Amino acid sequence: MDSDARHALLDDANRVCELVGTTLGPLGTNKLVVESGGRVTATSSGSLLLDRLELDDPATTLLERAAGEFRQRHGDGATTLTLLTGALLREADGLLDRGLHPTTVARGYEEALSVAEDRLDSRARPLSVVGPEAVARTALTGTRNPMTRRRVSEAVADAVETVSAADSPTGGRGDVAVLARLGGVGDTELLEGVVVETPLVSDAMPRRLSGAGVALLASTVDVPKLGGATESTDYDLSMDADSFKDRAAVGEYEREEFRRILSSAVASGCRFVATKGGVNDRVKTRLADAGVAAIDRVDDETMARLVRNTGGRVVPTLAETTPETMGRADVRVERLAGREFVYVEGDDAPTFTLVCRAPDPRSVTSFERSAESAVAATLRALDDERVVPGGGATEIDLERAVRAAARGTSGREQLAAEAFGRTLATVPRRLAESAGIDGWSGVVRLRVAHDEGRSSVGVDALAGEIRDVLDGEPVVEPLGLKRDAVSSATELATQLLRIDRQIPANDLSDEDSTAAAR
Numbered sequence: 001m002d003s004d005a006r007h008a009l010l011d012d013a014n015r016v017c018e019l020v021g022t023t024l025g026p027l028g029t030n031k032l033v034v035e036s037g038g039r040v041t042a043t044s045s046g047s048l049l050l051d052r053l054e055l056d057d058p059a060t061t062l063l064e065r066a067a068g069e070f071r072q073r074h075g076d077g078a079t080t081l082t083l084l085t086g087a088l089l090r091e092a093d094g095l096l097d098r099g100l101h102p103t104t105v106a107r108g109y110e111e112a113l114s115v116a117e118d119r120l121d122s123r124a125r126p127l128s129v130v131g132p133e134a135v136a137r138t139a140l141t142g143t144r145n146p147m148t149r150r151r152v153s154e155a156v157a158d159a160v161e162t163v164s165a166a167d168s169p170t171g172g173r174g175d176v177a178v179l180a181r182l183g184g185v186g187d188t189e190l191l192e193g194v195v196v197e198t199p200l201v202s203d204a205m206p207r208r209l210s211g212a213g214v215a216l217l218a219s220t221v222d223v224p225k226l227g228g229a230t231e232s233t234d235y236d237l238s239m240d241a242d243s244f245k246d247r248a249a250v251g252e253y254e255r256e257e258f259r260r261i262l263s264s265a266v267a268s269g270c271r272f273v274a275t276k277g278g279v280n281d282r283v284k285t286r287l288a289d290a291g292v293a294a295i296d297r298v299d300d301e302t303m304a305r306l307v308r309n310t311g312g313r314v315v316p317t318l319a320e321t322t323p324e325t326m327g328r329a330d331v332r333v334e335r336l337a338g339r340e341f342v343y344v345e346g347d348d349a350p351t352f353t354l355v356c357r358a359p360d361p362r363s364v365t366s367f368e369r370s371a372e373s374a375v376a377a378t379l380r381a382l383d384d385e386r387v388v389p390g391g392g393a394t395e396i397d398l399e400r401a402v403r404a405a406a407r408g409t410s411g412r413e414q415l416a417a418e419a420f421g422r423t424l425a426t427v428p429r430r431l432a433e434s435a436g437i438d439g440w441s442g443v444v445r446l447r448v449a450h451d452e453g454r455s456s457v458g459v460d461a462l463a464g465e466i467r468d469v470l471d472g473e474p475v476v477e478p479l480g481l482k483r484d485a486v487s488s489a490t491e492l493a494t495q496l497l498r499i500d501r502q503i504p505a506n507d508l509s510d511e512d513s514t515a516a517a518r
Helices: 003-021 046-052 058-074 078-097 102-123 132-139 146-165 244-267 281-289 300-310 361-384 393-407 413-424 426-434 439-451 479-497 505-517
Strands: 031-034 040-043 176-182 189-192 194-196 208-217 270-275 293-295 327-336 339-346 352-358 386-389 457-460 465-468 476-478
Touching: 003 046, 003 058, 003 078, 003 479, 031 046, 046 058, 046 078, 046 361, 058 078, 058 479, 078 102, 078 413, 078 426, 078 479, 102 393, 102 413, 102 479, 132 146, 132 361, 132 476, 146 176, 146 189, 146 352, 146 361, 176 194, 176 361, 194 300, 194 352, 208 300, 244 270, 244 281, 270 327, 281 293, 300 327, 300 339, 352 361, 361 386, 361 476, 361 479, 386 393, 386 479, 393 413, 393 426, 393 439, 393 457, 413 426, 426 439, 426 457, 439 457, 439 465, 476 479
Parallel strands: 176 352, 208 270, 270 293
Antiparallel strands: 031 040, 189 352, 194 339, 208 327, 327 339, 386 476, 457 465
16 A cells, blocks of 8 residues: 555544544533434434444444444443544554554554553552442543432442342343433433333233233244144144135134133233234233233343343243243333333342433433443443543553653664554543643643652543542543553554555455456
8 A cells, every 4th residue: 555545544544533532521522413314413422423424434434343342342432442543543644654664653552552551550549449439420421410420320330339249140231221211311210120112012901010920032922823833843734724614713723722821821920921022913912811911022132131130031932931931020111201111120130220311302312322331331340340540640641651661662663652652642632622721731731740740630521620530529440441442442553554455345356257267
């Protein structure tokens, strides 16, 4: 790839990183995204912004995919990852102009990363010093109201501590779900159990059940088909029904067989059915008459939460439901923001739903993402049991360590290592700018404070000041999340640096065809 093409590739990626990077922190700028279908989203969530942008350039698509995968794995930190990646690419572009080879730049970055990771481990503090609520409050960027931040962060910390103490097989991921709807932000509440966004399949079904047996199914609830596979054999039974009388007899047999299956399930204690498939119209009334409530089209994630919360086991059909496969829970139907939701509260494993309210339809998704980030960050902090100062304090500390190590490095890799250190200052600079502080002036003040030994001085964006972020209301981040964001940004930047050619896939197939013809 010639230098012009490489510059273009790096410029495209850096432009997206700059756009996303301005959303960093609790005062990050909002972006109004207007999609081709007319949908409008107001967001300060970097990951949501990347999801909504229509990117077709290969480099930016690679960046979007990497940030999405990071968000999926960690639940938070995608904006920091994107911002650092852009800064690393910008520095690399200048180094390439000075004659450094991409491999030399990549090697210098990797050496600097090793120094940064060692420094991170040595400077981490025990979580017990600040508590999980501080982590949740730091990650919660979807609201600037102090009371709301405190209320939501307390709810997140309580829920996450409960599921973590229960030694969940999922590590707590998925045991605390977030549901955002229109309403007053102050009405946000933490509910025990699983809140399902699917209404009952029939209004005639019971709307409140206590200690109900819960059947969890994988397929559609319907009358069994005569001619389908039977339970006791592995072959199909088929028959011909030529006359109306014969067809009526077959239909009556199928309905009677469903009545038998339903009676058996009810006798076993079944009062609530949740299925991944549908519920056929012809059996809804029979379910209601039997006192059974049902919901359908349950997604895999919700079904997994129902399994953990109720203690039930997913079986293929209602016919295979037994007392051993059923869970148990209290079930009720309530209206929320003009829609009906089903609340399922079992006691097999602690499961929570944080119901967040946002006053503007365009900000609902953004607030939901912010609350999910708070949950993920708190879970990670409890898992790591160690945190690092937030507000860019850690990045300044790492910058000092990397630049000191670079001065003792020989070869051209030293230039890349020093550049790596400079990129880390991008985080506090952005936070300072969002708080109304001159970015570079803020960075200089932080460097002076750290040179004086005050290594926990950072930017408190909400207060609009530079202070010791471990005093007062602490601003802290999980150690592991910070380490993963820095290392993933380095890996992504070096991956983009090593690209030497962009090849359309059809060009490869044409070359293969030409070679085969020879």
